[in-house]
Amino acid sequence: MNAHPQAVDPRRYDVVRLVQELTTASLRFTDRAGAVRGLHRSDLNALQALAKARDEGRSGLSAKQLAEALTLSPSATTTLLDRLERAGHVTRGLDADDRRRVTISMTESAGAEARAMFGPLAAAMMEMMSGFDDEEIEVVARFLRAATDIVDQMER
Amino acid sequence: MNAHPQAVDPRRYDVVRLVQELTTASLRFTDRAGAVRGLHRSDLNALQALAKARDEGRSGLSAKQLAEALTLSPSATTTLLDRLERAGHVTRGLDADDRRRVTISMTESAGAEARAMFGPLAAAMMEMMSGFDDEEIEVVARFLRAATDIVDQMER
């Protein structure tokens, strides 16, 4: 049921495909940019999670939190942290409150790598957006927020 | 040089972050949906490349084309095709023109899997877009095309 309540608007369906193309293009870009620096997907995901945590005010994440954010097993997370620590992108600190926990923090070098990877892309996007007026940008932002919400909700 | 030609417009910078959030959310969703079906990223990428080829009229891709699309070594591609063939999602055919080539085609079961994975997401997106009028959808489409172009160009 509910298969074809009415004919699908082709323009809107195009947008669905465009979203998919954007995400796969971004995926390819990220993989490539990371590979050049010896970082694979999980490493990038971890750094991004740490960066997000930092931007939201938290000083660092525990290994467990990271494992959950990455949907990674505890043992895999240990290996990943060994890797990132060896590369100098992350430090392991002891949690004062709970001494079972290990607090993970990004180093400055990780931030520099991130900027080197994504800075040019962000700059190009900013320039591209000069072709949109403020009202249009607002529409785009509204769409992106709504689309992200939907994808996130499908996730559970 | 060229660090701050002028102050960055915060609204536009927000959009950059929103794009990133959308892509990472989509990535998580895809990984999860695939894992449930025993498909990992490379398998999904391969099926998507095949679907795209089919939608563009090409009957199938050669193993080499697939390897390039996935940035995968020839040997890894062989293994991947073994896997997909064993799962019944793909068939290997001989190319009539060049008998070195192996022509890869999606099976009907692969299409069914794809619909099961992405159909509900697409439906939710379509419904979400009813909150946008035609003119706004056109703006969004223009933005998505431009953003994808940029990401693709950064890729080289």
Next chain:
DNA sequence: AGTTATTCGTTCGATGATCGAAGGATTCCA
């Protein structure tokens, strides 16, 4: 307080995706 249960991170052995090198088959070119 003391004992038990839970949580956290790590280590260990195993699995599997991917890689590079080498090889057989086919096609291109001179």
Next chain:
DNA sequence: TGGAATCCTTCGATCATCGAACGAATAACT
């Protein structure tokens, strides 16, 4: 026709990830 290039596969090795088990630290229960 013969040599070079292309295509896919096989083989051995590497590395990320997993599950199970462990020691340390905390929480819960009595």
